[in-house]
Each structure stands twice: as structure tokens, then as C-alpha cells.
Amino acid sequence: MIAExxxxxxxxxxxxxxxxxxxxxxxxxxxxxxxxxxxNGRVTLRELHxxxxxxxxxxxxxxxxQRLIESEVAEIARQMHEGVLKLTVTRGSGPRGYRFxxxxxxxxxxxxxxxxxxxxxxxxxxxxxxCCQTRLAQQPLxxxxxxxxxxxxxxxxxEWQDPAIPEGLMQDTDGNLVEGTMSNLFLRFADTWVTPDLxxxxxxxxxxxxLINALRGSGETVTVRHVRMEELGHSTEVFxxxxxxxxxxxVGAATCEWPIGAATRQAQxxxxxxxx
Amino acid sequence: MIAExxxxxxxxxxxxxxxxxxxxxxxxxxxxxxxxxxxNGRVTLRELHxxxxxxxxxxxxxxxxQRLIESEVAEIARQMHEGVLKLTVTRGSGPRGYRFxxxxxxxxxxxxxxxxxxxxxxxxxxxxxxCCQTRLAQQPLxxxxxxxxxxxxxxxxxEWQDPAIPEGLMQDTDGNLVEGTMSNLFLRFADTWVTPDLxxxxxxxxxxxxLINALRGSGETVTVRHVRMEELGHSTEVFxxxxxxxxxxxVGAATCEWPIGAATRQAQxxxxxxxx
Numbered sequence: 001m002i003a004e005x006x007x008x009x010x011x012x013x014x015x016x017x018x019x020x021x022x023x024x025x026x027x028x029x030x031x032x033x034x035x036x037x038x039x040n041g042r043v044t045l046r047e048l049h050x051x052x053x054x055x056x057x058x059x060x061x062x063x064x065x066q067r068l069i070e071s072e073v074a075e076i077a078r079q080m081h082e083g084v085l086k087l088t089v090t091r092g093s094g095p096r097g098y099r100f101x102x103x104x105x106x107x108x109x110x111x112x113x114x115x116x117x118x119x120x121x122x123x124x125x126x127x128x129x130x131c132c133q134t135r136l137a138q139q140p141l142x143x144x145x146x147x148x149x150x151x152x153x154x155x156x157x158x159e160w161q162d163p164a165i166p167e168g169l170m171q172d173t174d175g176n177l178v179e180g181t182m183s184n185l186f187l188r189f190a191d192t193w194v195t196p197d198l199x200x201x202x203x204x205x206x207x208x209x210x211l212i213n214a215l216r217g218s219g220e221t222v223t224v225r226h227v228r229m230e231e232l233g234h235s236t237e238v239f240x241x242x243x244x245x246x247x248x249x250x251v252g253a254a255t256c257e258w259p260i261g262a263a264t265r266q267a268q269x270x271x272x273x274x275x276x
Numbered sequence: 277m278i279a280e281x282x283x284x285x286x287x288x289x290x291x292x293x294x295x296x297x298x299x300x301x302x303x304x305x306x307x308x309x310x311x312x313x314x315x316n317g318r319v320t321l322r323e324l325h326x327x328x329x330x331x332x333x334x335x336x337x338x339x340x341x342q343r344l345i346e347s348e349v350a351e352i353a354r355q356m357h358e359g360v361l362k363l364t365v366t367r368g369s370g371p372r373g374y375r376f377x378x379x380x381x382x383x384x385x386x387x388x389x390x391x392x393x394x395x396x397x398x399x400x401x402x403x404x405x406x407c408c409q410t411r412l413a414q415q416p417l418x419x420x421x422x423x424x425x426x427x428x429x430x431x432x433x434x435e436w437q438d439p440a441i442p443e444g445l446m447q448d449t450d451g452n453l454v455e456g457t458m459s460n461l462f463l464r465f466a467d468t469w470v471t472p473d474l475x476x477x478x479x480x481x482x483x484x485x486x487l488i489n490a491l492r493g494s495g496e497t498v499t500v501r502h503v504r505m506e507e508l509g510h511s512t513e514v515f516x517x518x519x520x521x522x523x524x525x526x527v528g529a530a531t532c533e534w535p536i537g538a539a540t541r542q543a544q545x546x547x548x549x550x551x552x
Contacts, residue, residue, distance in 0.1 A: 014295055016297075018294035018295060018297055018304065020295075021287055021293055021294055021361075022283055026301045028424065028430050029304070029426060030424050035372075035380050061434055089373060096311075096389055096456065098426065100407065113371075135415075135417070135455070137418075137477075141410060147427055148303065148427075150303075150305060150306065151305055151418060152418075154304050157374035158374075158375070158376055182373070182374065201413075256460060
């Protein structure tokens with residue numbers, strides 16, 4: 001379909017390729033973003049995405065026009081039909097210095113892209129994960145939200161080049177297993193799913209939120225708690241998830257190997273329903 | 277002088293006001309910056325600034341053309357004669373995803389501004405500091421360098437509005453006193469200057485580096501160590517410093533008051549020599 005190939009960029013609603021050089025997103029990472037999967041002309045997991053975005057805006061005291069942003073996202077999703085829609089919002093331009101400009105004039109950027117090709121085969125065959133040396137700092141003020149200060153993820157992702165490994169595991173500076181560089185983790189112990197607590201660091205992924213609810217709704221027990229790196233070897237199934245690819249079964253990391261179990265396939269089916 | 281009013285912006289050497297919307301400085305804060313004070317047509321503390329910039333580039337694996345950047349900065353300093361020159365370097369444009377683009381095409385931005393007006397009176401009369409609630413996370417990988425992930429400073433600076441208070445104190449998440457939002461700290465205990473250790477968090481300011489050397493060169497003892505917040509009340513003199521304003525004597529913070537002592541005035545004189 002020709003609609004699938006639509007790739008565009010809008011800055012404050014206009015089809016331009018540039019942003020002002022004094023934007024605070026560039027100067028300080030002073031902003032937020034969301035990456036939506038678009039299916040059949042609509043963004044998926046819409047409520048969870050916007051809930052996180054407004055929560056992040058509250059944390060950063062960022063003044064956003066929610067109605068304008070939601071309607072623009074909906075309109076672009078309608079036009080692109082399928083693919084990935086990335087929304088970035090920043091505090092806009094300002095003079096030198098950390099102090100907020102008054103008034104704030106937020107900037108919004110929408111960029112669309114096709115779905116990444118790696119997703120489907122990785123979902124079927126499972127993935128091996130790299131174990132990153134880069135640790136996540138513990139910063140409760142920024143934990144959970146999807147802000148633009150992402151150097152930890154950038155450094156972690158630079159640690160491996162093997163194209164067969166699509167994702168890496170990250171610990172925090174205290175040795176807690178937290179997340180992937182671009183996804184969240186679920187580990188199975190006996191009859192229970194465990195996903196790491198993200199109150200100190202990590203991004204609270206919307207697919208993680210969705211799966212916590214959906215798995216519980218289907219009778220599974222899901223526990224949110226801190227997970228030590230050493231526990232990885234004791235889990236019987238592992239998967240990572242995000243709002244673009246859904247669920248990837250994890251078949252290996254470091255010296256560990258896992259089968260792709262029925263519980264993981266159930267979570268994957270729940271993720272695919274949400275992305276339709 | 278008309279030269280003092282020169283304000284310009286260069287992006288990759290061209291006088292344009294915009295940067296590409298897919299720049300990774302904007303997407304992830306994937307870059308570095310330096311703020312030089314320009315005096316008599318030259319950047320001051322030149323070697324220390326570039327030493328930090330190349331150290332940061334090494335940490336971020338950022339491929340920069342050092343000779344080009346140094347010569348461009350020198351040429352703009354010559355044109356502007358006096359003021360503040362901000363240099364930002366990013367990893368440039370890239371597709372969606374944390375992975376480095378290959379090859380990297382770094383972006384450089386130079387922006388000039390007049391000297392901030394608050395500097396001179398604050399240097400003479402001293403300043404009161406706000407005590408920020410926002411804590412700094414401990415992240416050794418990013419400590420010391422001047423990267424573009426600055427949300428902690430942005431949030432800290434948003435905590436107070438009183439224009440009479442130009443700076444705020446920041447602790448880390450363990451209760452160590454680390455720095456100001458835009459400056460470094462020196463505290464005097466008996467005959468010794470102490471400045472907080474920055475191996476876990478904080479920006480290693482070039483004026484701090486300069487003063488450690490210059491004070492030692494003039495016979496002072498300067499100790500670099502972790503400082504507990506509670507020690508603040510036991511210090512006999514306090515100052516904050518950066519490479520634009522030099523030294524500001526600190527006359528108060530929380531319930532503490534300090535005189536402006538001779539040792540602080542000595543440090544201030546050393547800072548002004550470096551900024552000439």
C-alpha cells in the first residue's frame with residue numbers, strides 16, 4: 001500500500017525539517033517523547049502513551065496543549081495508516097541558562113517511520129540479549145518518564161555491534177536488573193511473572209503497563225519488585241517488550257539459556273492484540 | 277564599543293538559526309557544550325575548556341574535528357571581542373534508535389551573548405544561595421563532563437523565582453554537597469580550602485580546575501573530597517565559581533551566614549586574572 005510508505009516530519013504542525021538552534025530540548029534534553037505504533041490509521045495503546053506523556057510533563061513542569069497534541073497525533077496516524085510515529089515535545093526556545101523561559105513556548109515534533117524489519121522474526125524465534133556494562137543511575141525524579149536525557153541508553157547501545165543481537169540488558173548502579181535499552185523485562189519464577197520496579201530508574205514502558213494489567217486479567221500473577229542481576233539465572237522464561245514490537249521471547253543472555261514457554265507466548269498474544 | 281554587542285549564531289560554520297529536527301542532541305541529549313568567557317578577542321581558560329571537551333568526547337565516543345572547532349572558536353572570539361561564547365557539539369543527525377549513526381556527522385553550534393549583568397555586583401557584595409530539593413544522581417560515567425543531559429539542573433533551577441538569589445546548592449542522592457546548578461563550590465575549614473569530589477556526579481568546572489592549581493601555587497592547601505551537607509555550617513568562608521563570572525563570595529545559605537574573608541578575595545583575584 002502506498003500509505004504504508006508515508007514518511008513525514010512536522011514541527012509545530014508545519015512540514016519543515018528544522019528546529020530553532022536555541023531549543024531547550026537540544027540545550028538540556030528538556031523535553032519528552034513517545035513512540036507510538038500506528039495500525040489501521042490509529043495509534044495503539046493511546047491512553048497509556050498519553051497518560052505517561054502528561055505524567056512526564058507534570059514532573060518537568062512542562063506546559064503542553066494536550067488537546068492540540070492528541071488531535072495532531074490522531075490526524076497523522078490516520079494519514080500514515082501503518083508504521084511508527086514518534087512525538088517529541090520540548091520546552092521550546094529560551095535564552096542561555098537553566099531557568100525556565102516565561103512564558104514557555106513548547107515545541108512539538110512528529111516524525112514517522114516504517115515498522116522496523118527485525119521485529120517479526122525476533123518475535124517468532126526469540127532474541128539473545130547483550131549484557132551492558134553501562135549502569136543506570138538511581139534518580140527517582142526522572143524514573144519512569146520518557147524524557148530526552150538518554151545518554152545512558154546511548155552509551156549502553158554503543159557497547160555491541162553484532163546485528164544479530166537486537167537488545168541489551170541494563171542494571172542500575174546498585175546491581176539491580178532494570179530493563180533493556182529500549183524495552184522492559186518480564187522474568188518468570190515458578191507460576192509468577194516478575195517485572196523490575198522502576199521507582200529509582202528506568203522507563204515505564206506502556207507495553208509493560210498494558211501487560212501487567214492484561215496478564216492479571218487473564219489470571220496470571222504479576223509482581224513488581226526489585227530484581228537482583230543474580231536472579232536472572234533462576235528464571236524459567238524471560239521476555240522483553242515495548243510498544244512497537246510487542247513481546248520478544250528471550251532465549252539467551254550471558255551464560256543463561258531459556259526455552260520459549262507457553263506463558264511467554266500468551267504474553268506475546270496479548271501484546272499483539274494491543275498493537276492491532 | 278560596537279564590538280561588544282555582536283551576537284551571532286553559527287551552525288556548522290554557517291549563519292543559520294536552525295538545526296535538523298533529527299539531531300541526536302535533541303533526541304537524546306547526545307552531545308556536549310562549553311561556555312567560554314571572551315575577553316579582548318580571546319577565549320579565556322582556553323586549554324582547560326578544550327581539555328574537558330575532548331575528555332567528554334572520549335567518554336561519549338564522539339568523533340570531533342578538534343582543529344576545526346578550536347580555530348572556529350578562536351575566530352568568533354576575535355570578532356566578538358567581549359562576552360560569552362557557547363559552543364555545543366552533538367553526534368549529529370541519525371535514524372530513530374540509540375545506536376550511533378555510522379559514520380557520525382557531528383553538529384557544532386556557536387552562540388554568542390553579552391556578559392550577564394548580575395556578575396559584577398554579586399562578585400562584590402556576595403550572594404545568598406537557595407538550597408535545592410532536587411538531588412543529583414550518582415553516575416560515574418557522566419560525572420565531570422559537560423554533556424547535554426541537564427534535566428537535574430533544569431529542575432533544580434525551577435525551584436526558586438527570587439531574582440535576588442542567583443544560584444542554588446545541590447546535594448547528591450546520598451546527601452553529599454556537590455555543586456551549584458551552574459557553578460562549583462569551595463568551602464574553607466581552618467586553613468584549608470575544600471572542594472567537593474566530582475567522581476560520582478557534578479560538572480568539573482574549568483574555573484574550579486584553574487583555582488585548585490592557582491590556589492596551590494600561591495601556597496594554599498586545597499583538598500578534593502566528598503563533603504557532607506552538614507559540614508556547610510562548620511565552614512568559615514564559602515564561594516562558588518564558574519568560567520563566566522569567576523568567584524562569587526557566598527554570604528548565606530539555609531540558616532548559615534558567612535563573612536567575605538580574605539581567602540575568598542584572594543581566590544576571586546586569581547579568578548579575575550584568568551578571565552582577563
